[in-house]
Amino acid sequence: MDPIRQSKIENRKIPFKPLPRSFYQAPTLQLAKDLLGTFLVHRSRGVSTIGRIVETEAYLQDDPACHAYRGSTPRTRVMFGPPGHAYLYFIYGMYWCFNVVSAPPGTGEAVLVRALEPIHGIEGMRRRRAGCGKRLSDKALCNGPGKLVIAMGMGPRQNGIDLTKPPLFLAGRAALGPDSFDPRHILTGTRIGINKAAQHPYRFYLRNNPFVSKR
DNA sequence: AGAGCGATGGCCT
DNA sequence: GGCCATCGCTCTA
Numbered sequence: 001m002d003p004i005r006q007s008k009i010e011n012r013k014i015p016f017k018p019l020p021r022s023f024y025q026a027p028t029l030q031l032a033k034d035l036l037g038t039f040l041v042h043r044s045r046g047v048s049t050i051g052r053i054v055e056t057e058a059y060l061q062d063d064p065a066c067h068a069y070r071g072s073t074p075r076t077r078v079m080f081g082p083p084g085h086a087y088l089y090f091i092y093g094m095y096w097c098f099n100v101v102s103a104p105p106g107t108g109e110a111v112l113v114r115a116l117e118p119i120h121g122i123e124g125m126r127r128r129r130a131g132c133g134k135r136l137s138d139k140a141l142c143n144g145p146g147k148l149v150i151a152m153g154m155g156p157r158q159n160g161i162d163l164t165k166p167p168l169f170l171a172g173r174a175a176l177g178p179d180s181f182d183p184r185h186i187l188t189g190t191r192i193g194i195n196k197a198a199q200h201p202y203r204f205y206l207r208n209n210p211f212v213s214k215r
Numbered sequence: 216a217g218a219g220c221g222a223t224g225g226c227c228t
Numbered sequence: 229g230g231c232c233a234t235c236g237c238t239c240t241a
Contacts, residue, residue, distance in 0.1 A: 057233070065233070075226065092234050093223030099233085112233055131236090146234050193233055 016041050016050065016171035018164050023172075024084035028102040028109040031083075032058040032204050035100060035111055037173040037181035039119065042152050043166050049124055049152050051116025051142050053170075055205040055212045057191045059099070061107050064196040068108025078160040079108040086168060088149070088159040095146030096155055100163065100170075114192070114203075116142035117211040118151070119176075125151035143213045185209075 016039055026034055035053050042049045059066040067089065068079045078087045079101055087099040087110050103109035118125055118141050125141045129151050142148040149155065154168070163169050173181040185207045190198060192214060205212045 059233075067233080070227090073227080089233080090225060091232060093225075093232095095234050097233060114233085144234070191233070195232090 016048075016175045018166070018169035019172055021082075021084050021164050023170075024100065024102060024163075025104075026102070028058050028060055028111060029202065031100070031102045032056045032111045032202070033183075033186055035113070035170070036186055036204060036206060037183075039171040039175050040113065040116060040152065040168075041166075041171055042154060042168050044153050047121060047124065049121035050119040051125075051148060051152060052119050053113055053115075054117050054209045055113075055115035055203070057112040057114055057204070058202040059110050059112065060202070061103070061109050063200065063202075065191065065194045065198070065200075066108065066110075068110075072108065076108055079110050081105055081160070084163050086158045086161050086163055088154070088156055090156070091146070096149045097145040098149050098152075098154060098158070112145060113148065114145050115205070115211055115213045116148045116152075117209070118142055124153070128153055139210050143211055145213075 035056050038053050040051050040053060061068055063069060068076045072080045078085055081101060082105050083102045085101045087101050088096045091097055097112060099110035099112050101110050118138050122138060126136055129136055129141055141151045158168055161168055187205055187207050188201045189203045190201060191203045
């Protein structure tokens with residue numbers, strides 16, 4: 001995004017409104033595509049951090065790669081709850097990953113959010129992501145599931161919370177105005193970093209988008 | 216540009 | 229005890 005447009009977005013009063021519960025009632029594979037182009041908004045201590053979703057992965061109940069494949073456990077309990085809630089899990093002893101719970105209660109499915117385009121609160125993102133002391137580029141802030149959780153100021157506290165109201169919610173594709181999204185730009189591929197059921201085309205991302213984790 | 220690898224700790228069998 | 233929906237660094241090209 002060009003710097004002029006960027007500063008306009010940074011300066012405007014935040015008009016973003018939460019999507020309703022009905023948005024999350026689509027089948028999980030459909031929801032994974034519907035989430036592309038929507039805005040993840042986190043309001044914390046009076047400031048908003050916003051990223052636009054550019055890459056997702058679907059995890060289905062009958063899918064061996066899905067955490068819920070073997071049924072509900074203490075960790076996966078929220079995946080079996082109502083759709084439109086946050087599921088965050090701890091991975092590799094270091095990182096948290098953010099999912100949108102989908103499917104009706106009793107069915108354990110979710111969509112992993114893998115990458116965001118930074119939209120608002122970018123300097124805050126850079127501060128939270130600056131572990132090594134180097135200044136990260138905008139492209140490097142949210143191009144991975146562990147990275148975006150850090151950049152957005154999220155963590156285990158958000159596990160299980162309702163995404164249809166602040167402080168953490170999604171806003172529709174039109175939030176920046178009409179024509180800011182073209183569904184024909186959605187590409188499909190295989191999921192990243194898994195071994196089981198690796199052949200399923202359950203990854204979705206935007207063509208030529210510089211903020212996805214991997215082309 | 217891409218392969219290899221260590222860090223690090225919870226979860227589940 | 230093995231696995232893991234990751235990341236950042238180093239080494240080779």
